[in-house]
Amino acid sequence: MTSEHAPIIEMRNIEKHFGSVIALAGVSVDVFPGECHCLLGDNGAGKSTFIKTMSGVHKPTAGEIMFEGKPMHFADPRDAISAGIATVHQHLAMIPLMSVSRNFFMGNEPVKKVGPLKLFDHDYANNVTMEEMRKMGINLRGPDQAVGTLSGGERQTVAIARAVHFGAKVLILDEPTSALGVRQTANVLATIDKVRKQGIAVVFITHNVRHALAVGDRFTVLNRGKTLGTAQRGQITPEELQDMMAGGQEMVALEGSLGGTV
Amino acid sequence: MTDTAQTPEQDERVKEISSFRKALIRPELGGICGTVIVFLFFAIFAGNSGMFNSQGVLNWSTVSAQFMIIAVGACLLMIAGEFDLSVGSMIGFAGMMIAIFSVSLGWPVWLAIILAFLICMSIGALNGYIVIKTGLPSFIVTLAFLFILRGFTIFIPQQLENRTIIGGIADAAEGDWLAPLFGGQVGGWFFEFLGERGLIEVFERGTRAGEPVVDGIPMLIIWALVLVAFGHFLLTRTQFGNWIFAAGGDAEAARNSGVPVNAVKIKMFIMTAFCATVFATCQVMEFGSAAADRGILKEFEAIIAVVIGGALLTGGYGSVIGAALGALIFGVVQQGLFFTGVESSLFRVFLGVILLLAVILNTYIRRLITGER
Incomplete structure (x- = not known):
């Protein structure tokens, strides 16, 4: 095959x-x-x-x-x-203590540049996490829900x-x-x-x-x-x-x- | 095997949570409640004692700021999953290094301060390196450094000067460009303005008659606020912050996801040493002297402030704002009992009760958030 x-x-x-x-x-x-x-x-x-x-x-x-x-x-x-x-x-x-979206992007954090600073782009991370979870058939209460509750x-x-x-x-x-x-x-x-x-x-x-x-x-x-x-x-x-x-x-x-x- | 993954739109087992409850359930809640209780308590029992006039506020703010500076380092390190018990000894050691370089050796104060920072941050890195390489609990490694650093803090001045208190730093710091960053004050003009308007008290007689009783905000407080803001920002808004949580939450899982756990932990040990050195430098500049017994038990006070602030002792969870509130509670209680005229040994009783209540509340909240059982 x-x-x-x-x-x-x-x-x-x-x-x-x-x-x-x-x-x-x-x-x-x-x-x-x-x-x-x-x-x-x-x-x-x-x-x-x-x-x-x-x-x-x-x-x-x-x-x-x-x-x-x-x-x-x-x-x-x-x-x-x-x-x-x-x-x-x-x-x-x-990591159970961390939120789903923080876990989802752990080690691959989306970065938003503000001047010389590299900030964690929480909006992007939250949206992507919710979208991907929906595709897999998991309904989250919110992207900040801790993985420990899953x-x-x-x-x-x-x-x-x-x-x-x-x-x-x-x-x-x-x-x-x-x-x-x-x-x-x-x-x-x-x-x-x-x-x-x-x-x-x-x-x-x-x-x-x-x-x-x-x-x-x-x-x-x-x-x-x-x-x-x-x-x-x-x-x-x-x-x-x-x-x-x-x-x-x-x-x-x-x-x-x-x-x-x- | 048939697919049973038909998840309903709304899982009937997930309860709706009201937005009020959601706003309330946060890691800092224990610290916020503690702060409110402590201020209410002293407003009632020490309201007329001068605790809340300009001098009184400056008094407990300064003490709280001292706790905050070391609590920020301890908080970030604890969230990254490690402890540093050598903070107190590091404070004594850093102060003594500045005194020896500037007074005994006669080097410029700015050089002494920079060298003290470099030495102490290297020791912090060494702490971290040993913990990472040996896999020993940081509790043990830094406990060893608690003794090692305290030993050197007593030994070195005894060898060089035949005493354990070295004074004369204030004279040495005269006209130095770096010293005012730690020992100076800011906003003097603002207090003069308030004094002229009669909004705060002024001296009534003596050589300083007419000058406000508070002549500026000590740099110590500025350092505390800057470090708290920096720590909170780092932890919640940056990529590195996510790595700190991950390193402490589960180092193995974090490594599997490509988080450089060892580097994160070592950096947090360096950060803790940096905070201890800031504390020491401010103290040495304020007192004009260094003594071998400075900073004793500070490591525990920092850890207590952090735990009151909602951090988990085993790492992976916590808040810098919470730790700052913990430090505030600590400072207010310590100085407040002095204002109320209560026997100072009761400070410990009160502190123990607050610690216990805050931790019980924090544990309850954390279980709600993380689903821990």
Whole structure:
């Protein structure tokens, strides 16, 4: 479905060592524009290290990152952000004490020059925030409403809307649904679908197979710092994914006793 | 999975909030209420004591201004998520540096002041750098500097002059171009005008007969107002202000969004040191001397003023205007009890009660605003 496109980001044989610990032992993943690429793996599989490498937090020990066909070396997250790689973190996306509009523009504040002074353009920030929130289906009391008053799903949606507004080409979502209820999860998955249809490449990290299958186009499973392969939608069953994530063995026995509900 | 994201136009669980309530619910509310209570209290109990004539007003304004100067620095730093417990020692140290450079070494006063600012702001930067690099709580790092700076403030003059109080700065500052910026007064003509019109009291006898009892606004008060205005503007109207909130609210989230958290925190440590040095310079110019025990406990007074003003001890939330009101409450209570003739130890009791009430009110308001539980 995306064969005529070139991948927007290509990670080739990425290795990352922390001292004597090998967190990533040669992981390769490519992501195309407009697809939702799910990265699955159990705790400790290296998902977080991998996306941190993609978003410029870590420098890979070995391997190449190709972004829009060119090799990229990100010095820090700012570099990655300005190239168009945005990350929405599980818990660390929003600051509850600050207003929605201050959060929305955090790190990218609109600036209005008055003489030599650079002022925060609150009017612009408030208008844009209200508009973007309306598009995502969230009704705010006002742009000065604190993020702490929003639900978990709404916070994720604000974070995603923010990334899209600032021109993200690759959107990395780090377990956006893991702490959410059913209805909120549905909202976030619907948001992912909207974003993908705008032609943005989404990297969706999760350890929930059902969430992945609901929106994913392709699925890559990580286990102990290695890729266990990438599958297209429709080529793989939930059970197969589940088994790959868990490493295959114990899960089979467990599934039997739990009646396949995990 | 079907899309259940059909959000109704108006969420039935979001209550409408009246505009009156909205205007009332702000971080400074605790400080505003405290200020009103304190002024009412003293208007009733000290109304005739001279507390509210020109000299009395100048008296508590000056004391409040002192608190305000250090509260601005402490407030911005606290919102950025850090503490500085070395403020009091920094005040003593900065004053002593000015005295040593200008009196013991005989350098010009302007040079002494500039050097004191440079040294103290570097120490502030060092405080910040250590906190950032080690990841230790700033509480511990700056507590260490509380002792280190106080130690040097006693050690250096003892070595050089064999005493811990150095006087003679007033003589040294005579004709200096920079000293009046800290020790001078402004608006003398205005008070003369008021005195001539009989609007304020004038001296009735002595060499200064006919001159107004208040001969100008001390630069200390001007510094306080300028710093409060600057701090409030920086925090609420600029990009950097947003970074201060973000750094204190959640440093990790702020970093993820590209906010240079470390630089923001170090700059706020420098700002706090700057405020402490302004305080010290004004004090040294006013007294004409520096003493090794100056500024003791000022760090706590600054933090108390900031907390009365609605700031959250753990960072990310607060108001410079609130901190200024906290400082005003502090100054008015301290001087007011003197005017009422009440035993001065009651100052602490009264202050403790105000602190507790303001913080309880602030916590309640903050929960309303931020949805904290």
